[in-house]
Amino acid sequence: MSRLAGLFAELAQKNRKALIPFVTAGDPNPEFTVPLMHAMVGAGVDIIELGVPFSDPMADGPVIQRASERALAHHQSLRTTLAIAKEFRKTNGHTPIVIMGYLNPVEIMGYEKFADAVQAAGVDGVLTVDLPPEEAEECAELLKARDVDPIFLLAPNSTPERVRIMDAIGSGYIYYVSLKGVTGAGHLNSAEVETKLAEIRANTKLPLAVGFGVKDAETAKIIGNLGDGVVVGSALIKEIEANLHNPAQAKTAIIELLTSMRQAMDN
C-alpha cells in the first residue's frame, strides 16, 4: 500500500479530513522550504504538496506564478525540488509528499529517470497539471510500478465519463478543482461543490481532495465537511509574498493560518 493510500485509510477510521498545504519548492529561497515543511507537519497537516517551479505555469494565477519566478531566480528546478523532498525525508518517514508541476521538465529528464528519481527522493505522489490521462499511460505505469501514485485533476465541468477515466488511471487521491479558472481565483460556492462531489463519488472510490478557493479557517471547514482533504495554496504563498524581507515572519504566518484551519476542520 502506498503511503497516501495508508494515510487516507487511517484518516477515514478517525473521521478526520486531510489538510494539504501547497508551497512552491524553493520560494522565496532554497533554504526556506525544508524547515517550513517540518513546521507545517507540526501544525497538523497530513500531506504536503510541493510545487515544482516552471517558467510557464499556464494553469496558475498570479500568486503562484510569482512564487515560481522567485524560485527560478534561485535556479530552482525539478531536480532541486526532489532534493528538498529527500532532505525532508531524512527526519520524517510518514508524511506523504506530492509534487505538482508541469510536464516539460519531466519530458526533458525522461519518464523512467523521473520515476526513479521520484522514488529515490521518497515522494509519494505526482500531479502533472498539463498531462491529462489520455497522454499519461506510460508515465503513470512507471510511477505505479514504484509505489508512487499518479494524481489527476477533476474540474467542475468534467463529465462522468472523465471521472471514470481518472478512476481507472489515477491512484492516491483525486484533486478536485472547485472553481473554473486558475489557482487563487474567485469565490467558493459550497452547494455547487457538494453536488459535484456526490456526482464524482458515484464513479470513483478514490479520496477527493478539494482545492482552489480555500483561503481561511472558515472555507477550510466548509470544504473539510464535503471532501476527504482540503488543499490550500495561494493563501499560504501570499504570506510569503507579504514578508519577502522577513521569511521567518512568513513562516510564522503560514503556521498560524494552518493551525487555525486544522482547528476549524477538527471541531
Added chain:
Amino acid sequence: MTEKYNKPDARGHFGVYGGIFVAETLMPAITELNTAYQHYMKDAEFIAELDKDMQHYVGRPSPLYHAERWTKELGGAQIYLKREDLNHTGSHKINNTVGQALLAKRMGKTRIIAETGAGQHGVATATVAARLGLECVIYMGAVDVARQSLNVYRMKLLGATVVAVESGSKTLKDALNEALRDWVTNIDDTFYIIGTVAGPHPYPAMVRDFQAILGREAKAQCLTQAGKLPNALVACVGGGSNAMGLFYPFIDDADVKLIGVEAAGDGIETGRHSAPLCAGRPGVLHGNRTYLMSDDDGEIIETHSISAGLDYPGVGPEHAWLKDSGRAQYVNITDDEALGGFYALTRMEGIIPALESSHAMAYVMKLAPTMKSDEIIIVNLSGRGDKDMQTMAKREGIEL
C-alpha cells in the same frame, strides 16, 4: 510516398508530436471545439460562407507573382512570390481568423480572445471580431506592446481590449499563457482563436486547414503560369502557420522540396535565437509535444529575433513531424541576413516585406543561385512590411 498523407490521428498526433496536453479544466472546451470543427469542416453551408468571405472580405485568391527582375539578379531558379501581403490586414493571419471566427459564431460564443506577438494575428482577430460584433480581448507581451505600438493602436481602433502581459519574459509565449488562463476562467462564452499551428489538438490541424487555401491556390497558379509544379517551397517558420498552409497541399508531391526558415537571431551559436527545429529539442509546451527551446531542467529559454512574429520558443507539431520524417528541411537565417532579404525585395521588386517574411526572402537569395533557370521556387510573402517601418527607421537612425 505511396500512402496519402493523413495526419494527425484522431487525438491529434503527428507521430510522437502534437496531442492534447492541457489542464483538466480545459478538456471540456477542447472537446467541444474539436466536435464543432470536425462537424463544420464537412458542412457545405459553412464552407460556402467561408469561401465567400475569403473571396470578398479577405480578397482571395492572392496573386502568385513571378519576380522576374529579382530572378535575373540572382541568376538561378525562377522565383514566384505568393502574395499573402496583399490580403486584408496585410498578412496570411486573416485566413485563419476568418475561419475560426465563423466557427465561434456557429458555436454561439460571444467573446473572442487571442494572443499576439508582432500584432498581426491580434489585428486579424480584432478585425473579424469587429465585423461579427463580438467582444474581443487580445493578450500581448508588454515588450511587444512597446515595440509594435502601431498594431496596438490598430487593435484598439477596431474595438479590442489589448492586455499588456507583464509575466515571464513579457513576449509571445507569456501572452499565450495569459490567454489560456483567460480561457479556462471564461470557458462558457469564450472562443480562443490561436494564431498558429500550435496548441492542443485540434488547433494545429484546424489552423493548417484554414491556411491551406494559400497552398492550394499556389499549386493551381503555378500549374497555370509555369505548366508544372515548383521544385521548392520556402516559407518562414515561427509557430509555422504560413509555412504549413503552403506546404500542406504539396506533402504528397515528393519531388517538391519543402524548406522552412527559422529565425537565427544573433546566430545559432550565440544562443540568442528562435530556432527550435534547428537547435532545440522535443518537449511539451502550450498543449502539444514539439521541438522547443528549453534548458537541461526543462525550463523554457527566452528567445530572440528581430521579428516579433518569429520570437517564440516552440513550433507547430506538424513541422516537428515533417522534420523528423525528412519530408521537410529546416534552415535558419540571422537578423542581419533577414535585413538583406528585406532590402533586396524592396529595391528589386518594389515590394516591402514583413521582417518575418524577410527571413524566407534571405534564404531564397542563398538557394536560387544554386538552382537551374528552368527550376521554380515559390516563396511565401506572408506579410507586408508596413508594421515594421518604425523598427527599420530606428535601425537606420531615423525618427519618424
